[in-house]
Amino acid sequence: xxxxxxxxxxxxxxxxxxxxxxxxxxxxxxxxxxxxxxxxxxxxxxxxxxxxxxxxxxxxxxxxxxxxxxxxxxxxxxxxxxxxxxxxxxxxxxxxxxxxxxxxxxxxxxxxxxxxxxxxxxxxxxxxxxxxxxxxxxxxxxxxxxxxxxxxxxxxxxxxxxxxxxxxxxxxxxxxxxxxxxxxxxxxxxxxxxxxxxxxxxxxxxxxxxxxxxxxxxxxxxxxxxxxxxxxxxxxxxxxxxxxxxxxxxxxxxxxxxxxxxxxxxxxxxxxxxxxxxxxxxxxxxxxxxxxxxxxxxxxxxxxxxxxxxxxxxxxxxxxxxxxxxxxxxxxxxxxxxxxxxxxxxxxxxxxxxxxxxxxxxxxxxxxxxxxxxxxxxxxxxxxxxxxxxxxxxxxxxxxxxxxxxxxxxxxxxxxxxxxxxxxxxxxxxxxxxxxxxxxxxxxxxxxxxxxxxxxxxxxxxxxxxxxxxxxxxxxxxxxxxxxxxxxxxxxxxxxxxxxxxxx
Amino acid sequence: xxxxxxxxxxxxxxxxxxxxxxxxxxxxxxxxxxxxxxxxxxxxxxxxxxxxxxxxxxxxxxxxxxxxxxxxxxxxxxxxxxxxxxxxxxxxxxxxxxxxxxxxxxxxxxxxxxxxxxxxxxxxxxxxxxxxxxxxxxxxxxxxxxxxxxxxxxxxxxxxxxxxxxxxxxxxxxxxxxxxxxxxxxxxxxxxxxxxxxxxxxxxxxxxxxxxxxxxxxxxxxxxxxxxxxxxxxxxxxxxxxxxxxxxxxxxxxxxxxxxxxxxxxxxxxxxxxxxxxxxxxxxxxxxxxxxxxxxxxxxxxxxxxxxxxxxxxxxxxxxxxxxxxxxxxxxxxxxxxxxxxxxxxxxxxxxxxxxxxxxxxxxxxxxxxxxxxxxxxxxxxxxxxxxxxxxxxxxxxxxxxxxxxxxxxxxxxxxxxxxxxxxxxxxxxxxxxxxxxxxxxxxxxxxxxxxxxxxxxxxxxxxxxxxxxxxxxxxxxxxxxxxxxxxxxx
Numbered sequence: 004x005x006x007x008x009x010x011x012x013x014x015x016x017x018x019x020x021x022x023x024x025x026x027x028x029x030x031x032x033x034x035x036x037x038x039x040x041x042x043x044x045x046x047x048x049x050x051x052x053x054x055x056x057x058x059x060x061x062x063x064x065x066x067x068x069x070x071x072x073x074x075x076x077x078x079x080x081x082x083x084x085x086x087x088x089x090x091x092x093x094x095x096x097x098x099x100x101x102x103x104x105x106x107x108x109x110x111x112x113x114x115x116x117x118x119x120x121x122x123x124x125x126x127x128x129x130x131x132x133x134x135x136x137x138x139x140x141x142x143x144x145x146x147x148x149x150x151x152x153x154x155x156x157x158x159x160x161x162x163x164x165x166x167x168x169x170x171x172x173x174x175x176x177x178x179x180x181x182x183x184x185x186x187x188x189x190x191x192x193x194x195x196x197x198x199x200x201x202x203x204x205x206x207x208x209x210x211x212x213x214x215x216x217x218x219x220x221x222x223x224x225x226x227x228x229x230x231x232x233x234x235x236x237x238x239x240x241x242x243x244x245x246x247x248x249x250x251x252x253x254x255x256x257x258x259x260x261x262x263x264x265x266x267x268x269x270x271x272x273x274x275x276x277x278x279x280x281x282x283x284x285x286x287x288x289x290x291x292x293x294x295x296x297x298x299x300x301x302x303x304x305x306x307x308x309x310x311x312x313x314x315x316x317x318x319x320x321x322x323x324x325x326x327x328x329x330x331x332x333x334x335x336x337x338x339x340x341x342x343x344x345x346x347x348x349x350x351x352x353x354x355x356x357x358x359x360x361x362x363x364x365x366x367x368x369x370x371x372x373x374x375x376x377x378x379x380x381x382x383x384x385x386x387x388x389x390x391x392x393x394x395x396x397x398x399x400x401x402x403x404x405x406x407x408x409x410x411x412x413x414x415x416x417x418x419x420x421x422x423x424x425x426x427x428x429x430x431x432x433x434x435x436x437x438x439x440x441x442x443x444x445x446x447x448x449x450x451x452x453x454x455x456x457x458x459x460x461x462x463x464x465x466x467x468x469x470x471x472x473x474x475x476x477x478x479x480x481x482x483x484x485x486x487x488x489x490x491x492x493x494x495x496x497x498x499x500x501x502x503x504x505x506x507x
Numbered sequence: 508x509x510x511x512x513x514x515x516x517x518x519x520x521x522x523x524x525x526x527x528x529x530x531x532x533x534x535x536x537x538x539x540x541x542x543x544x545x546x547x548x549x550x551x552x553x554x555x556x557x558x559x560x561x562x563x564x565x566x567x568x569x570x571x572x573x574x575x576x577x578x579x580x581x582x583x584x585x586x587x588x589x590x591x592x593x594x595x596x597x598x599x600x601x602x603x604x605x606x607x608x609x610x611x612x613x614x615x616x617x618x619x620x621x622x623x624x625x626x627x628x629x630x631x632x633x634x635x636x637x638x639x640x641x642x643x644x645x646x647x648x649x650x651x652x653x654x655x656x657x658x659x660x661x662x663x664x665x666x667x668x669x670x671x672x673x674x675x676x677x678x679x680x681x682x683x684x685x686x687x688x689x690x691x692x693x694x695x696x697x698x699x700x701x702x703x704x705x706x707x708x709x710x711x712x713x714x715x716x717x718x719x720x721x722x723x724x725x726x727x728x729x730x731x732x733x734x735x736x737x738x739x740x741x742x743x744x745x746x747x748x749x750x751x752x753x754x755x756x757x758x759x760x761x762x763x764x765x766x767x768x769x770x771x772x773x774x775x776x777x778x779x780x781x782x783x784x785x786x787x788x789x790x791x792x793x794x795x796x797x798x799x800x801x802x803x804x805x806x807x808x809x810x811x812x813x814x815x816x817x818x819x820x821x822x823x824x825x826x827x828x829x830x831x832x833x834x835x836x837x838x839x840x841x842x843x844x845x846x847x848x849x850x851x852x853x854x855x856x857x858x859x860x861x862x863x864x865x866x867x868x869x870x871x872x873x874x875x876x877x878x879x880x881x882x883x884x885x886x887x888x889x890x891x892x893x894x895x896x897x898x899x900x901x902x903x904x905x906x907x908x909x910x911x912x913x914x915x916x917x918x919x920x921x922x923x924x925x926x927x928x929x930x931x932x933x934x935x936x937x938x939x940x941x942x943x944x945x946x947x948x949x950x951x952x953x954x955x956x957x958x959x960x961x962x963x964x965x966x967x968x969x970x971x972x973x974x975x976x977x978x979x980x981x982x983x984x985x986x987x988x989x990x991x992x993x994x995x996x997x998x
Contacts, residue, residue, distance in 0.1 A: 077902070079980065079983040080829065082976075145893070146892075149893055155937070159938060166942075167942055170942075175927055178930055183923075185901070186916065186919055189905060189916075189919065190916065192905070193908055194911070
């Protein structure tokens with residue numbers, strides 16, 4: 004069991020928790036050491052996995068999932084601990100590792116109760132990694148919920164503003180989504196195969212392909228809504244602005260950067276892949292909802308004055324785009340969706356890290372009370388601009404590649420319905436430019452609003468470290484998207500196949 | 508009479524043996540030596556638990572089939588034993604106080620007597636033996652509830668309990684007399700089952716089912732028969748409350764399963780599935796909605812346990828062997844989670860007398876370990892992974908959906924939505940302990956060794972039971988082994 008590299012993505016966070024367990028609450032250095040060592044190990048392992056995965060693919064390995072392994076867990080109900088990754092999950096793991104790594108440095112001076120903070124943080128990462136490595140829907144769901152619940156305490160204890168309200172709202176809404184999801188998964192399980200051969204394993208369920216169409220429709224709605232809540236799909240997105248605004252920096256980073264991707268990934272891996280017939284039939288309902296998310300999120304961001312709210316609404320818009328692209332059900336659009344997940348994950352994490360750093364200095368997040376920060380803290384200012392440009396889709400950065408691919412893929416549909424929604428979606432790019440440039444202009448350029456701000460210092464070493472990691476990754480995707488494309492292209496084959504089969 | 512039949516009753520005999528030993532010791536020991544009552548009972552009971560678990564039984568029926576002993580009854584008895592063992596450990600501090608000197612022995616004797624009654628309920632396959640078990644279990648409980656006799660609430664609670672217990676027994680007897688008529692003069696479960704399967708769906712059967720359901724529903728505090736729960740839980744000494752909430756509930760739930768699935772199995776699709784369907788929905792919902800408003804921790808746990816009973820009943824409505832295994836697993840997990848919560852409540856009550864949720868504000872500053880244990884217990888009760896409560900909930904939901912009936916899917920959906928409501932109030936406790944900015948109300952203290960041991964056992968159970976699947980495997984094997992007998996008459 005321990006010979007499987009994927010298992011270590013769960014074991015390392017557990018070691019992290021055990022390590023924190025033995026640290027004393029007051030010894031900040033010990034806690035930091037544990038966190039740095041373990042998150043570096045995770046990042047290293049993720050990079051190694053990526054390289055090795057590409058090597059295997061280059062060597063002609065064509066299996067759908069690599070590094071597979073399964074261990075029987077609850078035998079009476081065929082529940083297994085089954086792991087395996089394809090290109091998409093490899094990239095998601097890499098993304099999570101990068102953000103966990105950056106998140107540790109972004110919360111270098113967390114206060115109070117640093118030990119407890121990192122304990123919950125580590126539990127959250129266990130859930131995230133576990134979710135991406137699982138191919139058994141029970142285990143997947145378990146890790147999904149493991150990732151959700153620490154948010155309550157992370158926001159409630161270490162957050163700012165209306166934290167109690169936001170934490171409760173976020174937890175209840177996400178758990179509400181997972182209630183629907185659970186029912187959907189139970190339905191999938193009880194229809195997963197012939198009598199006596201029921202299974203929770205994604206690969207086997209899709210191979211059996213024997214879920215009745217009338218059940219598919221119900222289960223598709225349940226699972227898509229379940230994951231869609233986490234993907235901030237309209238009208239279930241309202242937890243996102245409040246939650247992100249109240250969360251501490253590292254938690255916002257991890258939540259917007261990785262956790263919201265769980266929603267998109269789940270829709271893709273479970274709702275679309277396992278229920279292709281219903282996906283073909285019912286995609287239009289969710290295209291309408293996610294289309295609203297895309298435009299409405301962007302428009303809402305235009306009128307906000309709190310930096311975190313702006314970013315939270317922008318996340319609603321961008322994550323809506325991910326789901327929107329997945330629902331187009333074409334390979335190009337889905338590639339774009341994956342690129343968008345990566346791009347948005349990194350860029351939002353960078354945004355939230357920077358907002359946290361700026362807030363830590365100015366003690367305000369209201370853009371009306373700030374201005375000319377470029378003169379005071381040029382390093383942070385430049386980083387903020389880079390993040391902004393990535394968000395509005397400047398070529399050379401990740402956002403451009405992702406959005407281009409999505410819209411190219413979406414235009415493959417020639418009917419009026421798809422066209423009109425794609426055009427509406429395309430407009431969101433313009434709206435994004437409006438709110439990003441508004442913030443950049445107001446916050447970074449122009450006269451200094453508050454004289455006290457002149458005494459503020461620029462980024463310290465750990466802050467630079469955190470941001471540079473993220474910027475490198477953003478530019479990496481923007482300049483070498485081929486690499487990503489190569490990693491993920493195999494993964495779409497079975498999904499597109501099952502979709503076309505179902506359509507006939 | 509063939510006296511070798513008694514060898515099938517090893518669990519009962521062991522509990523009876525411990526009872527007699529404790530009684531003799533308490534009667535003849537000097538007043539100083541009597542202080543050791545608690546330790547003695549706990550140790551003996553711990554040994555007894557192990558003995559019962561490993562004694563293993565050949566499945567057999569004795570006394571003409573009145574009493575059965577098989578792997579599933581043994582499994583439940585072992586589960587209850589674990590719970591009683593933890594309750595005994597947790598109550599050591601409370602029984603150690605000076606005003607308990609004269610009554611200490613009684614507490615343990617009464618506790619063992621109720622357990623004996625519950626064993627009979629579990630193993631009974633004849634309604635008379637079942638009723639004897641039920642009465643043996645409930646009458647000593649009334650005395651236990653009144654144990655703090657100087658407290659007004661305690662005696663009031665006991666009065667309420669005895670009234671409802673007697674009333675519900677009367678209702679049950681009424682139902683049984685109908686059953687007696689239906690079956691043509693026999694109260695064996697199998698005879699009743701045959702009569703129900705052979706006869707038409709009659710009004711008399713419906714009446715009988717309703718009365719029996721109401722009678723046992725009182726014990727399980729299913730809504731609308733739950734009205735005694737909150738007051739009794741609040742008034743009883745906390746050790747007794749925790750006993751009442753897990754052990755008494757667990758045994759009644761199992762008896763409910765056996766009676767309805769085995770004796771009334773043929774009436775499942777036409778009659779009691781829908782009765783239970785409605786009862787489960789209102790039990791879970793009403794329990795949850797009332798729990799939200801509670802300020803006293805014991806009342807809060809009372810309503811929480813009302814709603815948990817609804818979840819346990821899901822195993823009955825599933826009426827299959829996975830349902831049986833999942834129900835037992837649920838009871839096991841529920842024992843650890845609930846006793847974890849009651850352990851903290853008790854530790855704080857013993858130390859400072861504080862019982863209100865408001866008093867838990869800022870607890871993590873003064874007593875981080877208690878806050879930690881309580882948080883885990885709340886998460887487990889709410890069904891949050893990786894804690895055990897998640898697994899027990901999911902497994903029981905899985906068993907309900909096994910028949911792929913749309914109505915049962917809807918029931919699971921309602922139950923799932925209710926878990927969100929329950930998450931809200933469980934998080935209120937977590938919020939009070941961790942998030943409220945106020946200074947702690949409860950001062951820092953070191954809890955007694957026994958309390959800490961009890962809590963550690965609970966925490967270990969909460970963390971590991973879900974991850975260790977062999978336990979569930981054991982329960983499934985046990986319920987599959989007895990499936991032929993249990994589900995023989997299921998319509």
